Amino acid sequence: MPELPEVETIRRGLSRTVVGKMIKDVEVRLPKIVSLGPAVVSNIRSNGTGKGEKFRKFLKNLKVESVKRRGKMLVLDLSGPFTLLIHLKMTGQLIYAKPGERKEVKIFKTQTSPRMALPHKYTHVIFDFADGSHLYFNDLRQFGYLRLVGDDALEQVREFREYGPEPLSGKFSLAYLLERASRRPNLSVKQFLMEPKVVAGIGNIYSDEIFYWAGIRPDRKVRTLKKLEWRRIYLMIPKILKEALAARGSSVGDFFQVDGSEGKYGRKHRVYGRYGRRCHTCHGEIKKIKLGGRTASYCPVCQR
Numbered sequence: 001m002p003e004l005p006e007v008e009t010i011r012r013g014l015s016r017t018v019v020g021k022m023i024k025d026v027e028v029r030l031p032k033i034v035s036l037g038p039a040v041v042s043n044i045r046s047n048g049t050g051k052g053e054k055f056r057k058f059l060k061n062l063k064v065e066s067v068k069r070r071g072k073m074l075v076l077d078l079s080g081p082f083t084l085l086i087h088l089k090m091t092g093q094l095i096y097a098k099p100g101e102r103k104e105v106k107i108f109k110t111q112t113s114p115r116m117a118l119p120h121k122y123t124h125v126i127f128d129f130a131d132g133s134h135l136y137f138n139d140l141r142q143f144g145y146l147r148l149v150g151d152d153a154l155e156q157v158r159e160f161r162e163y164g165p166e167p168l169s170g171k172f173s174l175a176y177l178l179e180r181a182s183r184r185p186n187l188s189v190k191q192f193l194m195e196p197k198v199v200a201g202i203g204n205i206y207s208d209e210i211f212y213w214a215g216i217r218p219d220r221k222v223r224t225l226k227k228l229e230w231r232r233i234y235l236m237i238p239k240i241l242k243e244a245l246a247a248r249g250s251s252v253g254d255f256f257q258v259d260g261s262e263g264k265y266g267r268k269h270r271v272y273g274r275y276g277r278r279c280h281t282c283h284g285e286i287k288k289i290k291l292g293g294r295t296a297s298y299c300p301v302c303q304r
């Protein structure tokens, strides 16, 4: 699942490619991917009646004015009183093709994954821009969504109210982190840091990496951490996220940038996805453990 560095990389890619462009038409191939209004989009959705056609009519002839991000949500401000929210969830992709460009992309970032020309069978929504360029929304597992919200209803979007502060913003402080931690004493630190209410945009990959660099085991209970340890975690959060952003994210699974190229941070992972391999620091074996249904990878020597 894309996390803050990946979604921010896509935001930057969209800013370079689609901002200022007029949406000439939208093809909704799978209506359950789109939704209208501020309500939370469930993973269980119907293809509805006429939903895709309504979505298309609203978007036609609107211009993309800016692309912002909140947590893992992309926020496209459109001309007229509309905002388009896009969440990639597990396997969503946004791929841009220049006018006349025949884009071929891999579905997965594996050696064996074939390159397929867009649109392919996992392309569910296609934006046609007035200049002849296209934006493809692909999603293998179909949990992602595009949700059109009236600007006057943006305040009703529950995720915006519930997301914690952006970890790269000034609102994210050590005092804040300690205060949140005091409310969840019995949770593991990894589960704590992955809660969107605590901090927005940190998931399985970056929590693993942050705890490695902070030298803290992901299964420690929140209440057992000393203030100095919280400080190490707090300092590592922006450091790791900025490094990952500079490398344009981690291409694990199916994350690609909007031009179809891979993020490079995966090569720098110390623990995530490295279970059973050697730790780069102590040469011991990287272990894994289940925490709340998710797998955490860590080094039992370097992390205490």
Ligand SMILES: [Zn+2]
Pocket: 279, 280, 281, 282, 283, 284, 299, 300, 301, 302, 303
């Ligand atoms: Zn180690």
